[in-house]
Amino acid sequence: MVQSAAKTRERLPPRIQKLADLAHNMWWSWRQEARDLFKMFDLPLWRSTNHNPVRMLLEASAERIEEISKDPLFLRHYDAVMLTLQRELENGHLWFPQVYPELTDRPIAYFSAEFGIHQSLPVYSGGLGVLAGDHTKEASDLGLPFVGVGFLYSQGYFRQRLGPQGWQEAVYPDLKTEEMPLLPVTSADGEPMRIEVRLVEQVIKVALWEVQIGRARLCLMDTDVPENAPWDRGLSARLYGGDREMRVSQEVVLGIGGVRAVRALGLHPAVWHMNEGHCGFLVLERIRELVEGGLSFDKAAEIVRATTIFTTHTPVPAGHDAFDFALVEKYLRHFWEPLGLTREQFMELGRFDGPTGPAFNMTVLGMRFANYRNGVSRLHGQVSRKMWQGLWPGCAEEEVPIEYITNGVHLPSWVYGPLDKLFDKYLRYDWREHHDEPDLWERLDEVPDKELWETHQEQKRKMMSFIRERARRRRISGEMDPHQVLVAGAFLDPEALTIGFARRFATYKRAYLLFHDVERLKNIIHNLHRPVQFVFAGKAHPADEAAKHLIQHIYSMAQDPALGGRIAFVEDYDMHVARYLVQGVDVWLNTPRRPHEASGTSGQKAAMNGVPNLSVLDGWWVEGYNGANGWPIDPMTDGDHAAQDASDAAELYRLLEEEVVPLFYKRDADGIPRGWVQIMKEAIRTAAPLFCTRRMVREYTERFYIPAARAAKKLGV
Numbered sequence: 001m002v003q004s005a006a007k008t009r010e011r012l013p014p015r016i017q018k019l020a021d022l023a024h025n026m027w028w029s030w031r032q033e034a035r036d037l038f039k040m041f042d043l044p045l046w047r048s049t050n051h052n053p054v055r056m057l058l059e060a061s062a063e064r065i066e067e068i069s070k071d072p073l074f075l076r077h078y079d080a081v082m083l084t085l086q087r088e089l090e091n092g093h094l095w096f097p098q099v100y101p102e103l104t105d106r107p108i109a110y111f112s113a114e115f116g117i118h119q120s121l122p123v124y125s126g127g128l129g130v131l132a133g134d135h136t137k138e139a140s141d142l143g144l145p146f147v148g149v150g151f152l153y154s155q156g157y158f159r160q161r162l163g164p165q166g167w168q169e170a171v172y173p174d175l176k177t178e179e180m181p182l183l184p185v186t187s188a189d190g191e192p193m194r195i196e197v198r199l200v201e202q203v204i205k206v207a208l209w210e211v212q213i214g215r216a217r218l219c220l221m222d223t224d225v226p227e228n229a230p231w232d233r234g235l236s237a238r239l240y241g242g243d244r245e246m247r248v249s250q251e252v253v254l255g256i257g258g259v260r261a262v263r264a265l266g267l268h269p270a271v272w273h274m275n276e277g278h279c280g281f282l283v284l285e286r287i288r289e290l291v292e293g294g295l296s297f298d299k300a301a302e303i304v305r306a307t308t309i310f311t312t313h314t315p316v317p318a319g320h321d322a323f324d325f326a327l328v329e330k331y332l333r334h335f336w337e338p339l340g341l342t343r344e345q346f347m348e349l350g351r352f353d354g355p356t357g358p359a360f361n362m363t364v365l366g367m368r369f370a371n372y373r374n375g376v377s378r379l380h381g382q383v384s385r386k387m388w389q390g391l392w393p394g395c396a397e398e399e400v401p402i403e404y405i406t407n408g409v410h411l412p413s414w415v416y417g418p419l420d421k422l423f424d425k426y427l428r429y430d431w432r433e434h435h436d437e438p439d440l441w442e443r444l445d446e447v448p449d450k451e452l453w454e455t456h457q458e459q460k461r462k463m464m465s466f467i468r469e470r471a472r473r474r475r476i477s478g479e480m481d482p483h484q485v486l487v488a489g490a491f492l493d494p495e496a497l498t499i500g501f502a503r504r505f506a507t508y509k510r511a512y513l514l515f516h517d518v519e520r521l522k523n524i525i526h527n528l529h530r531p532v533q534f535v536f537a538g539k540a541h542p543a544d545e546a547a548k549h550l551i552q553h554i555y556s557m558a559q560d561p562a563l564g565g566r567i568a569f570v571e572d573y574d575m576h577v578a579r580y581l582v583q584g585v586d587v588w589l590n591t592p593r594r595p596h597e598a599s600g601t602s603g604q605k606a607a608m609n610g611v612p613n614l615s616v617l618d619g620w621w622v623e624g625y626n627g628a629n630g631w632p633i634d635p636m637t638d639g640d641h642a643a644q645d646a647s648d649a650a651e652l653y654r655l656l657e658e659e660v661v662p663l664f665y666k667r668d669a670d671g672i673p674r675g676w677v678q679i680m681k682e683a684i685r686t687a688a689p690l691f692c693t694r695r696m697v698r699e700y701t702e703r704f705y706i707p708a709a710r711a712a713k714k715l716g717v
């Protein structure tokens, strides 16, 4: 096993050796000054590694290292950043330790199948993972004692390539652990730590990696170790790949192995938080531990319930993980006896009559053993109460004990660069510390329209040069046909109204809605004086053929000369692409079929960047829209899908034609669209304080973590 930190450190002279520690603490990913330091270190390398400091330190030339370690400007900045990091790591002045000093000694363990911290650690696929990553970063900023538990996928999530006909190809790069900010967890004797998990007849070994996320830790499990058989080694290779057997095995490792991983780290969490049902088996392992310690099943279950949080993200029954009883029996046959249960009693724990008949449902298991349950927006809370009412027989729908905590995004990860500097100038000097206070944002009024507008133009130009540069690189490397360069966005017009649509290509997101009436769309796009262009991005799940056809359809539209290079499809949507898009487009478009968008965090990222939403009133936007900060599409909810699509598309076109496009192009004498800038300000003012993870993690803490931590104390566990 390569000690990558040691390897990077070895390459550096003592004067700048702590650069290796910084590269191994992903704190740098949301701190401008730390990113600036790496840019100063070697800007071309920073770009060519897609902002991966560990790889940079491994690949930098010896000459460059020598040169930079003597550069006084660099050294001054280096010292300042190291001091800030050290203070952050030590400090007790953060919110949590100040308000709850008696609860700092035991962590909150947060389980998730994916964590999106930064593209250099590609162990996420989309919204669920990015939310977990943002939650972890915020936990660090607020000073929560916090450990995340997840998987290290050795091939990550796939990279998307689009062929000449727009067909999505999935590329699975073999990730190199030494190029990621990982440290192997070792036991006291310095050997790599292993935990064991039983799968059917086999006991497999799981390696543990640790990632520093500021003050928080993230523990990633990895079954790709030489002691395991090939199938078992491949278990943690891919996120959401494989069949049902693979899936149930992964979930056994995540839930049961995860608890053992936490123990192996020597931690005794007070509170356990499940981010979606994939990690649901963790409740069984915790009950098993307690029963082994001499408690009855009922008493153990009571303790587990009192200290567990379950967050659901899926508003449709079919989206919840459920396994055949036979499959559960195959994998967990050895589990009911230690719990003191019969097979039937065991199966009851997760039994639910779902869309495909009765099955062992992971959400049901999770919710039955968590006293704190929530959906991720107000509307999603309602939908969840209705969907799961059957679990609480006799309970009126509004009494069903599932609450909601609306998602947010980690502001420093999504707002930075020119806009961040503008906030420095016009908000308070310590605005970052107070960014969830609505009053603070009233000061946006003082930002001159011209400055905000020009700042946005700068972000827009950055996005376009990013898109062009990608297309150029792919073309010269021979991976792209000349006609694909057009679709890749090389001819986007920096002056034209630019509308972004970037998200997973799940059918419910209805990326096709915009193309419902192509003639009408053409008229909107080709208006001589008021041109409009669209930037699409997003991956389809590799097994989702319908979604891949949809991408192909949009691709063919984008290739059509009749749409004139005004529709771009940016390949390989990930956090890197997402950042440029949410900062650089003029409008963020979202057209889900209500109520399928549980929250939809990308719209929050855009809004904070002064990019108003044009969106179906679904998920967070039901709460977020205030009449002046964007445009709502009030969807048709009765009728069949075709009727809904027709009605919603007509409303979308109407808004574009009558409101969005005219307002964008309504300029005053100095070329500033005053009315538009008002909407931009209103978008920032409303989104930044309310739809940030600072507000969200505080809510989780006050409403769930603290009562659960106090219960743990009281129960003596």
Ligand SMILES: *Cc1c(COP(=O)(O)O)cnc(C)c1O
Pocket: 125, 126, 127, 128, 130, 502, 503, 504, 573, 574, 575, 578, 579, 599, 600, 601, 602, 603, 605
């Ligand atoms: C924020 C984000 C998402 C979630 O966006 P939705 O609005 O839920 O579609 C998905 N993928 C990436 C890469 C993101 O950054």
